[in-house]
Amino acid sequence: MMAIESLPAATRVRLRDGWLLVGVVATLALVPLISPSRFYVNLAVEVVLLGLWAASLNVLIGFTGLVSFGHAAFFGLGVYTTGLLIAKLGLSMAPALLAGVAVAAVAALLVGIVIVRLSGIAFALVTLAFSMMVFTTVWRWSKLTGGDDGLTVSRPPLDLGFVRLDLQGAAQFYYLALVLVLCAYLALSRFLASPVGAALQAVRQNAVRAESIGIDVHRHRLLAFVVAGATAGLAGSLYVLFRGFAAPDLLHWSASGQVLLMTILGGIGTLYGPFLGAAVFVVLQEVLSTYTQYWMLPLGIIFILAVRFMHGRGLLDLLRAMRR
């Protein structure tokens, strides 16, 4: 059998990157202050939320080597759980957000238990099948979800008991999103830097060898799958609050494809790469779509080149290679 290289390895986070993070967050926090209109604020919200979604997918791809073609399912479960609880039951923001994360996590647990023994193409196809089941259910159950017409969700205030925040303005919601995404990001990087994260790396590099030194491969994959699903759920819950609207196409396989695109553009195996990938995706979409309606074409070409020549190591590696 010819030698098959494995997917690119996850990159270690260095101290320098810590300062970089502070700089990026500070810059992001300045966006509403320097932005001439809410257009750029909304663009920034889109980037951080889609970035979190893509980063959650990289927990799976970069740290277990499993490629999901159905990651939209968990994002969409967050979207519709939070959206429905607010629109139908009038829940306030915090419980609706928590419920969105919880439903996505439980779904990931139940699905994960049965599918983590698969890998490669089979894993990609089974996640695709699951997400299309969720998509079809949401799309067809129009009495509950509004089906093709979508679901309008007005943003409730954030009531934490001791303080009540209105958050109707674009900038106000942006800061909430930024804080929550930062918390999630730090939690994920702690998780991946922990001994469990190291074990995940071992599983990705060589599952058989990891098994033989006593690492429970299936359990670790399941853990990564649940963490990825829950984080995607958080991103989806925030996204529906941001957009004020839920539509079934957020769960379609093409959405799963788009988040894969962001993740791969940013580079397999990092947490910050996907944010860069999401930024490239959102900016290209916004910039190119003012010139041409065919903005997916250059994006597709960039993606193909990234996979064909960088083998999924992403734009960051490309920048590093060019600097050298």
Place this chain on the structure above:
Amino acid sequence: MIPGDVTFWAVQILNGLVMSVLLMLITLGLTIIFGILLVVNFAHGSLYMWGAYVGMGVLSLTGQFWLALLVAPLVIAIVGIGIERTLIQPMRSQPVILTLLLTFGLTLVLDETARILWGSNPYSINAPDWLSGTIRIGSVVYPIYRIFVIGLGIAVALLLFLFLEKTDLGTVIRAASSDRETLEVMGVNTSRLFMLVFALGSALTALSGLVAAPMLTIYPAMGHNIIIDAFVVLVLGGLGSLRGTIVASFLVGQVQTLGAVVMPEFALVVVFAMMGLVLLVRPRGLLNLGRLDDGH
């Protein structure tokens, strides 16, 4: 309310057969490519759509439907060769999952290119005169074109089997699907073989897209749903098995068509549940013929 008369159900079953044949043609292409190259080609649905557009072009130039049936698969086979040489072949030492991602990127490019060339508005083409009209079988009145599609699909499947079983090249292809290394040792140029197989698979999906066109409409996203259905068939058939694929396409075609009548809300959910279940409990497919036995 479900009508109970025999005529109604006979028509539904015939519709199911038409759907099955379209699925069979597109998935036979996917299967033969997976069986030999171990690559799942996500862009297969885009080639299906391209086949319909190219066929439409030939039809509007010459007015000859049979010519379109020959030229469209040929053109898409050449496109397939280009794809295989530039994108698939160089990725052979990489994980196959990267090739799946690559072909996903290719769908974006092919779909957008189609929008640029032909616009987003749907086109429809008519069945040729010699295939239009209806035929009466007992109490059932059915379009002749659809009967033609069923016949064509079965004929193509038979030809494919004859080709694989009776010709030298077919024998080499079958050998490649079971032991590639030995074949290379024996001096067979597997690289060229892979190219031919990819071209053959592309031609089959283009044919499916073109024969579907007079019954459906032609638009840039016309492959988006059927590629997922084809994945379902691919999995149920056991990835890489031609016989399994044929059986699975007739099953899925009927379940979808009859299911849409009996329980329109959830027929699709059932289909995807079947796919998930088979991957989990019978990864080598319903007939246990497939190649996906080690999870890769």
